[in-house]
Amino acid sequence: MFDSLQAGLTSALKTLRGKGKLSESNMREGLGLVQKALLEADVSFSVVKDFIGRVSEKALGEKVLSALDPSQQVVGIVHQELIDLMGPVDHSLHLQPGVTVLMLCGLQGSGKTTTCGKLGRLINERGRKPLLVAADLQRPAAIEQLHVIGGQLGLEVYSEPGAKDPVAVCQNAVKHARQVGANVVLLDTAGRLHIDDELMEQLKQIDRRVSPEQVYLVVDGMTGQDAVNSAKAFNEALELDGVIMTKLDGDARGGAVLSVKQVTGVPIKFIGTGEHLDALQEFHPERMAQRILGMGDILTLVEQAQQKFDSDEMAKQEERLRKGEFTLDDFRKQLGMTKKLGPMNKIMGMIPGMGGLTEMMGDMDAEGDMKRLEGIIDSMTPAERRNPSKIVDQSRRRRIAAGAGVEPHEVNELVKQFDGMASIMKELGSLGMRDRVRKVQELQRGLANPNAQLQKPKLGTGKRLSSEERAKLRKQREKDLRRRKREAKKSQ
Numbered sequence: 009m010f011d012s013l014q015a016g017l018t019s020a021l022k023t024l025r026g027k028g029k030l031s032e033s034n035m036r037e038g039l040g041l042v043q044k045a046l047l048e049a050d051v052s053f054s055v056v057k058d059f060i061g062r063v064s065e066k067a068l069g070e071k072v073l074s075a076l077d078p079s080q081q082v083v084g085i086v087h088q089e090l091i092d093l094m095g096p097v098d099h100s101l102h103l104q105p106g107v108t109v110l111m112l113c114g115l116q117g118s119g120k121t122t123t124c125g126k127l128g129r130l131i132n133e134r135g136r137k138p139l140l141v142a143a144d145l146q147r148p149a150a151i152e153q154l155h156v157i158g159g160q161l162g163l164e165v166y167s168e169p170g171a172k173d174p175v176a177v178c179q180n181a182v183k184h185a186r187q188v189g190a191n192v193v194l195l196d197t198a199g200r201l202h203i204d205d206e207l208m209e210q211l212k213q214i215d216r217r218v219s220p221e222q223v224y225l226v227v228d229g230m231t232g233q234d235a236v237n238s239a240k241a242f243n244e245a246l247e248l249d250g251v252i253m254t255k256l257d258g259d260a261r262g263g264a265v266l267s268v269k270q271v272t273g274v275p276i277k278f279i280g281t282g283e284h285l286d287a288l289q290e291f292h293p294e295r296m297a298q299r300i301l302g303m304g305d306i307l308t309l310v311e312q313a314q315q316k317f318d319s320d321e322m323a324k325q326e327e328r329l330r331k332g333e334f335t336l337d338d339f340r341k342q343l344g345m346t347k348k349l350g351p352m353n354k355i356m357g358m359i360p361g362m363g364g365l366t367e368m369m370g371d372m373d374a375e376g377d378m379k380r381l382e383g384i385i386d387s388m389t390p391a392e393r394r395n396p397s398k399i400v401d402q403s404r405r406r407r408i409a410a411g412a413g414v415e416p417h418e419v420n421e422l423v424k425q426f427d428g429m430a431s432i433m434k435e436l437g438s439l440g441m442r443d444r445v446r447k448v449q450e451l452q453r454g455l456a457n458p459n460a461q462l463q464k465p466k467l468g469t470g471k472r473l474s475s476e477e478r479a480k481l482r483k484q485r486e487k488d489l490r491r492r493k494r495e496a497k498k499s500q
């Protein structure tokens with residue numbers, strides 16, 4: 009999500025780092041780069057201007073310039089201003105004791121029908137009974153589409169095939185909800201290619217006659233400033249309660265997310281992050297600001313993890329880490345759990361300090377690598393997993409490699425990587441929250457050399473390789489990569 013914005017901002021802020029004291033001129037230079045990154049991400053010009061104005065005022069203050077760590081303070085200021093730009097947000101759906109009506113509107117193809125299903129699912133999970141209402145009589149297939157979604161989720165859909173008046177359909181739907189004991193009515197209204205008077209009039213009619221508790225505008229995050237402009241027009245006609253921005257899983261540049269609240273006064277309440285009906289998240293400005301600044305979004309990851317992971321196992325792992333224990337068994341369990349979260353590059357972006365790695369991973373086969381790692385660990389004996397330093401001798405390495413169908417040196421690489429990772433994990437586990445954040449920031453600074461993160465702190469025992477040995481290793485790695493690619497192709 010927002011990779012280039014993230015890269016632009018982190019590199020802008022990096023120019024300020026490591027300079028010790030900052031002068032007014034290099035502070036201005038750094039902020040100029042921040043401005044450029046925001047404009048390139050298609051943030052509205054007026055929003056950028058005000059934003060930079062506010063940041064500069066604070067950052068150029070005497071206190072910051074004379075502080076010991078001015079660049080750190082600037083990051084803090086930018087972070088806070090980003091939060092203020094997007095928030096505050098109230099996520100409540102304002103569900104009432106009786107029947108609550110929520111109305112979704114938006115341009116054609118923005119994701120209304122899909123979001124209707126996603127919200128229905130969420131409401132159902134929270135123990136309420138939703139009723140999805142096909143109030144889009146414009147497009148012949150629209151009713152059917154909502155029925156399909158309702159069917160997938162096991163939720164009731166109200167429709168009146170052949171009806172001409174969407175207002176009447178909505179009114180009848182509310183009556184029907186009362187009869188069947190549904191308590192949240194979700195209106196999926198029609199969209200248009202462009203905002204026009206007829207569409208607005210129809211929506212205003214529904215708004216007046218059905219009086220929904222909340223009116224949400226669904227906008228396509230990929231359309232950048234167009235999304236912001238349409239939000240403005242809809243808000244003038246309907247007084248929106250919130251925006252749901254969809255398709256943020258694609259290559260949206262981020263401009264719309266950062267502009268919409270400032271331009272329209274309406275906050276984003278939810279974001280759509282995929283076509284699947286579970287891809288709806290509450291929008292948290294603090295987390296988004298962190299993600300945009302490359303600090304990761306560990307909280308969302310934790311939330312998703314809690315939904316998908318075994319919570320007892322998580323608690324056990326956390327406890328072990330706190331005690332400074334981290335073995336290959338734990339690593340194997342984490343790999344297994346991580347896989348449940350989804351594609352690797354999506355997860356990496358959410359881990360603090362790992363944002364930059366996703367880009368570097370490119371089309372590396374992360375999932376395949378994970379499977380191989382699991383295979384290797386599975387071929388070890390329990391004792392080896394607990395104590396990987398045992399795996400120094402050739403015969404063990406060969407046995408494990410044969411079991412996993414890999415080369416012996418890959419076993420070695422895993423053990424080495426694990427060593428580096430374990431020492432970081434143990435250190436993080438033993439720190440308090442504040443120090444953990446500081447440590448993660450330190451790791452982030454090492455991003456220019458991502459491998460450095462996984463290397464064990466030098467203890468003076470490591471053997472230095474000569475340049476010939478290194479070249480040989482590199483060749484071997486390239487050869488392996490080609491072989492793996494060939495095999496992957498063959499097995500497809």
Ligand SMILES: Nc1nc2c(ncn2[C@@H]2O[C@H](COP(=O)(O)OP(=O)(O)OP(=O)(O)O)[C@@H](O)[C@H]2O)c(=O)[nH]1
Nearest residue numbers: 116117118119120121122199254255280281282283
């Ligand atoms: N990647 C991605 N695709 C989405 C998301 N939300 C919706 N879509 C896709 O966008 C397309 C349009 O979605 P719909 O829900 O039909 O949009 P709509 O606003 O109801 O469209 P109309 O009824 O024609 O106005 C579909 O292919 C959806 O699968 C999202 O968050 N991410």
Ligand SMILES: [Mg+2]
Nearest residue numbers: 120121144150
């Ligand atoms: Mg639709």
